[in-house]
Amino acid sequence: MGTILIVAEIQKGVIREASFELAAFAQKLAGSGHEVKSLVVGQGVKGLAEEFAQRGGGEVLVAEAEALANYSADAFTQATLAAVAASGADLVLISNTPSGWDFAPRVAAALDAAFVTDCFDVSDEGGAIGFKRRIFNGKLDAQVKATGTVVATVQPGATPAFEGSTEGKTTDLDAGIGECKTKFVEIKIAESKGVDLTKADVIVSGGRGLGAPEKFTEVVQPLADALGGAMGASRPVVDAGWLPHEYQVGSSGQVVTPKLYIAVGISGAIQHLVGMKGSNFIVAINKDPDAPIFEVADVGVVADLFDIVPALTAAVTAAKG
Ligand SMILES: Cc1cc2nc3c(=O)[nH]c(=O)nc-3n(C[C@H](O)[C@H](O)[C@H](O)COP(=O)(O)OP(=O)(O)OC[C@H]3O[C@@H](n4cnc5c(N)ncnc54)[C@H](O)[C@@H]3O)c2cc1C
Structure with missing residues (x-):
């Protein structure tokens, strides 16, 4: 029985639906005795963290820092590693979104962890975590078993979001963000050519x-x-x-x-x-x-x-x- 760390993602001021899907994955494993913890990063995100704690996130570590106000691979990787150290997590769940697929491999490499990408199902296999992922353009489903420390990314939309309410709490985390080689400059919204x-x-x-x-x-x-x-x-x-x-x-x-x-x-x-x-x-x-x-x-x-x-x-x- 281990500890799961969900890395929640905030987009346009709300927690992404994909993060509640990670909560559904984690709560499925919680039924086999795994403890669920989460990480919410940003600035002024306490309210969102409390919401996540009550919707499947368990104990939510809240890392607030200027460097985390907008996405940067360096800062998010550092915050996730700090949360893994604080929680003792041996399974880290990250959404397979553009930012997720950017920083998840960095987290896996830094932890020297098994890395399983683009999963759509998860199960406790007794001593190992089982994952299902689609391969060959969706024609085959691969079953992967991973042991030790594992970082997994989950395909958004592949599993229903967690719907229930849970008892959770929030705990401040000093992520101690150090020097970052990348920094946020600006968000540019792609120009629409009129097709909606x-x-x-x-x-x-x-x-x-x-x-x-x-x-x-x-x-x-x-x-x-x-x-x-x-x-x-x-x-x-x-x-x-x-x-x-x-x-x-x-x-x-x-x-x-x-x-x-x-x-x-x-x-x-x-x-x-x-x-x-x-x-x-x-x-x-x-x-x-x-x-x-x-x-x-x-x-x-x-x-x-x-x-x-x-x-x-x-x-x-x-x-x-
Ligand atoms: C992180 C990530 C994000 C992705 N996001 C998206 C996304 O947003 N949207 C998306 O679509 N994909 C996405 N993909 C890609 C996705 O995995 C598939 O590769 C893609 O959807 C395949 O596109 P396709 O069906 O057009 O091509 P193919 O898989 O190559 O399929 C072509 C089909 O055309 C059929 N065909 C060929 N000739 C004919 C003919 N003459 N008459 C009838 N049928 C014919 C073939 O039988 C085949 O089934 C993503 C992949 C990753 C890894």
Whole structure:
């Protein structure tokens, strides 16, 4: 039986939903006798720490310092290491968010700990902690057992947030932040090109299966237009520069809940699913019958998208007269 340290994350003045998902993971292990502690860092964050203590965080260590007011890899790593020393934690849980994947490896390296990334489930395996993580684009689930000191990152959206109330308390932690090689300069909000997928009733998203950027204007956009909807995309499409980031659906893009979501040539990796699985009705078009996207689809079409999508566009256009 060990001690778990959750590193909570604050975004836009509130604790991120992903941190309550870490609390759900930790509380699951608490059922097997593990003690749950947490770390909240920032400035003026006592109130948030108290909230977290009552929502699954256990004893919440609060590290307040000017260097922690905004994210910096150095300062957050130092604060986490101080919290590990103060709590005696042997399992550190960090969200697999952009800041999480920046400082979690530094914490693991400094602790010489086992490092398990992008998990979606956790269990006590009697002397080891078991983790589940998706591999090969979501086609296989790997089971990993780790012993000793472990740092794990957890995929946001992969597990429901902790809903109950718990008895916790807050304790001040002097993280003793020393010299930092990186420092916060400013936050720049990316300029939006006018696409707001969160407001669209219908989204037709294209993935790597489209094969080339021009196929979005030739194949995906006409169907989106015929349905009066918007066009979306998976991350590789955005990474390749085929479409700007505001089109990206998924854990590092937009979370959308349209009435109708049509996934075209998208495999259904967990990072994409967490961005669209709350859609009211999901249609998936993929030539691979084993594509994981079909697990969340209300209607699945196993076919070549270049046959189906133009035919669908023509049918919708004809039906509208
Ligand atoms: C930290 C992290 C964050 C991430 N965030 C996101 C995110 O926000 N959003 C996101 O989407 N991904 C994200 N990813 C990437 C994710 O893991 C997958 O790599 C990605 O979603 C795969 O995109 P895809 O489905 O378009 O491509 P692929 O997985 O390559 O799938 C292409 C699909 O097209 C099908 N296909 C090919 N040709 C045809 C055809 N002619 N007709 C029909 N079907 C065809 C194939 O069968 C295949 O299933 C993230 C990954 C990490 C590690």
